[in-house]
Amino acid sequence: MAELITLTVNGVAVRVLEGTTVAAAVAIAGQPFTRRSATGEPRAPLCGMGICFECRVRIDGRADARSCQTLCRPGMEVRTDA
Amino acid sequence: MHKQSLACDVLVIGGGPAGIAAACCAAESAQRAILLDDNPALGGQIWRGKANSQATRWIDRARQAGVQIVGGAQVFAVSAREDRRTVLAQTETPEGLCTVQCERAILATGARERFLPFPGWTLRGVTGAGGLQALVKGGWPIAGKRVVVAGSGPLLPAVAAFLKTHGADVQLVAEQAPWSRLVNFGMGLALRPAVAMQALMLLPQLVGVPYHAGCHVTAAHGARGALTAVTVRQGERTWQVDCDYLACGFNLVPNLELPVLLGCAVQDGFAAVNEWQESSQPGVYCAGELTGIGGLERSLIEGQIAGYAAAGESGRQRARALFARRRDLHTYATRLNHAFALGDALKTLASADTIVCRCEDARRAQLDEIAPGSWRAAKLHTRCGMGACQGRVCGPSLSFLYGWPIEATVSARPPLFPVRLETLAATGQQEPNQHETTGEKR
Numbered sequence: 001m002a003e004l005i006t007l008t009v010n011g012v013a014v015r016v017l018e019g020t021t022v023a024a025a026v027a028i029a030g031q032p033f034t035r036r037s038a039t040g041e042p043r044a045p046l047c048g049m050g051i052c053f054e055c056r057v058r059i060d061g062r063a064d065a066r067s068c069q070t071l072c073r074p075g076m077e078v079r080t081d082a
Numbered sequence: 083m084h085k086q087s088l089a090c091d092v093l094v095i096g097g098g099p100a101g102i103a104a105a106c107c108a109a110e111s112a113q114r115a116i117l118l119d120d121n122p123a124l125g126g127q128i129w130r131g132k133a134n135s136q137a138t139r140w141i142d143r144a145r146q147a148g149v150q151i152v153g154g155a156q157v158f159a160v161s162a163r164e165d166r167r168t169v170l171a172q173t174e175t176p177e178g179l180c181t182v183q184c185e186r187a188i189l190a191t192g193a194r195e196r197f198l199p200f201p202g203w204t205l206r207g208v209t210g211a212g213g214l215q216a217l218v219k220g221g222w223p224i225a226g227k228r229v230v231v232a233g234s235g236p237l238l239p240a241v242a243a244f245l246k247t248h249g250a251d252v253q254l255v256a257e258q259a260p261w262s263r264l265v266n267f268g269m270g271l272a273l274r275p276a277v278a279m280q281a282l283m284l285l286p287q288l289v290g291v292p293y294h295a296g297c298h299v300t301a302a303h304g305a306r307g308a309l310t311a312v313t314v315r316q317g318e319r320t321w322q323v324d325c326d327y328l329a330c331g332f333n334l335v336p337n338l339e340l341p342v343l344l345g346c347a348v349q350d351g352f353a354a355v356n357e358w359q360e361s362s363q364p365g366v367y368c369a370g371e372l373t374g375i376g377g378l379e380r381s382l383i384e385g386q387i388a389g390y391a392a393a394g395e396s397g398r399q400r401a402r403a404l405f406a407r408r409r410d411l412h413t414y415a416t417r418l419n420h421a422f423a424l425g426d427a428l429k430t431l432a433s434a435d436t437i438v439c440r441c442e443d444a445r446r447a448q449l450d451e452i453a454p455g456s457w458r459a460a461k462l463h464t465r466c467g468m469g470a471c472q473g474r475v476c477g478p479s480l481s482f483l484y485g486w487p488i489e490a491t492v493s494a495r496p497p498l499f500p501v502r503l504e505t506l507a508a509t510g511q512q513e514p515n516q517h518e519t520t521g522e523k524r
Contacts, residue, residue: 021220028223032206032308038469039443042307044206046440046475048216049127050120051194053470054440064470064500068220071122 007076022067022078023048023055033082034067042082057081084178085508090114090150092392093171093184095157095340098126099378100370100385101190102140107389108188109147111397115389116182117149118173120156126192127212128378130219140382155180159496159509160187160340162363169344169366172509174501179508186365186392189340189353190385193371195233195331196478198424199438199446200431202302207309207327211241214329218248225249227326230312231291232256232299234422235333236377239293245329246289253291253323256314258332259422260296267421300431302328333422335478335488336372342494351488358391358401359384367392376415383408429483438483439476441469454484457491467493470500 002018009029016025023045026034033042034055045055050069058079059065067078092108094101097119105117121130124144129137144151155173162169169187173180195210202208209217211233218224229250231242234257242255257264297316304310311324336352346361346368347354353361353368360367369388370381387404390397432438434447444464452459457473460466460480467473477491497506 017221019221021217021222023217024221024223028221037204037437037440037443041204041437041443042206043204043440044308045209045217046197046213047195047210048213048220049194049210051471051474052197052440056470062502068217069121
């Protein structure tokens with residue numbers, strides 16, 4: 001049985017199963033979008049495999065991290081840009 | 083800044099089936115082998131996040147053979163050394179820079195989905211077909227959501243069945259290829275019972291999802307940036323389907339960045355290789371979907387051939403024993419790709435104001451102004467392909483829309499992925515002669 005871990009998305013705590021990606025945690029936290037496009041459109045993950053960069057968010061202060069390729073860790077601070 | 087320098091005989095880049103098989107066979111042929119993969123766990127897209135027994139067997143075999151596995155390593159540069167006899171790969175891992183010098187390299191970077199632009203495709207909820215599957219494997223909540231699966235390829239029924247078993251309410255599968263071609267393909271397979279393709283095509287029906295051939299999505303509709311419905315066309319008939327997700331991908335395209343960067347020849351959109359899976363660059367091998375789209379078995383066989391062949395004379399006998407099997411699988415792949423070839427109707431889906439480059443928000447009308455144009459002209463005039471994804475999404479779609487060779491749309495310039503400044507800075511401080519060696523040469 002995978003363990004539950006707690007992280008924050010835009011300052012709100014969310015609990016997810018170990019092995020969950022940050023992209024999924026953002027969705028579970030009820031945040032529909034990950035970033036804003038060059039012309040200000042809100043965007044969400046497209047490819048799910050680290051190619052398209054639509055899922056990028058800020059993780060522990062580091063900008064432009066691909067959330068679909070990053071696993072959640074306890075205490076992680078995730079910020080969307082949308 | 084943490085730095086790691088490794089050296090080996092055979093470096094395998096890409097930890098999907100082809101790469102794992104290649105690393106196993108190289109290591110079992112007395113080569114010091116390193117396997118690099120950008121994902122947190124080995125397995126590639128097909129074995130992602132699932133302890134499938136076949137996957138476990140191969141990964142265990144790699145460990146037992148003494149393959150050094152470096153996960154979470156994003157290769158951002160690769161170059162042939164001046165002596166032309168060694169290849170240097172630079173990667174960024176969560177810990178920092180990791181460089182690997184090798185005598186021979188096997189590239190097994192796999193494929194990605196081809197996306198095609200249509201009105202509304204930038205809405206939240208429109209994803210790749212394999213893309214949504216990957217997201218769900220990563221814990222994305224899908225239970226109770228209404229999903230339309232669309233696009234083209236044998237992946238679609240598999241994705242529909244997968245989503246259904248994860249609690250999604252799959253409305254339909256829309257396959258753009260006409261029934262006539264699928265039926266021909268299926269009949270060809272009747273002679274090849276080993277390929278479970280027909281069973282795969284039946285999967286959606288088995289779980290109660292309608293499978294429509296000769297059918298495609300013409301537009302996605304949404305509210306507040308999120309998908310609410312799609313318009314579907316089949317022949318002269320169009321109708322609307324309410325849904326939360328549209329999982330839509332149009333076959334696969336190879337990830338050619340590394341081979342192109344190393345100067346490997348590309349033919350008909352894939353890395354060109356000889357019977358040993360060796361590219362036009364001596365000592366650089368390519369295996370799996372880089373050389374053609376053909377599924378798991380084909381990737382495993384090609385990976386094994388490349389791994390044995392890269393070991394030199396000692397391995398070539400064992401490589402040769404696999405040639406007949408590879409020939410069979412190539413025949414199957416050719417039929418498959420013919421069956422799912424994309425129809426011209428898909429070229430007219432994007433309207434003038436449809437975004438074609440999601441990184442730079444370049445629109446169809448801007449591309450049409452320079453049509454037939456070229457990838458270079460597109461970049462200069464519209465900034466298409468200049469954003470974070472470096473054309474990985476819009477390159478293959480524009481290649482289809484405007485008939486440009488796909489290799490012409492590959493941006494093969496380091497860094498291949500955005501990397502941290504401190505990682506780039508660390509590349510300048512490399513001590514070229516100080517390499518830790520790994521494993522024992524047997």
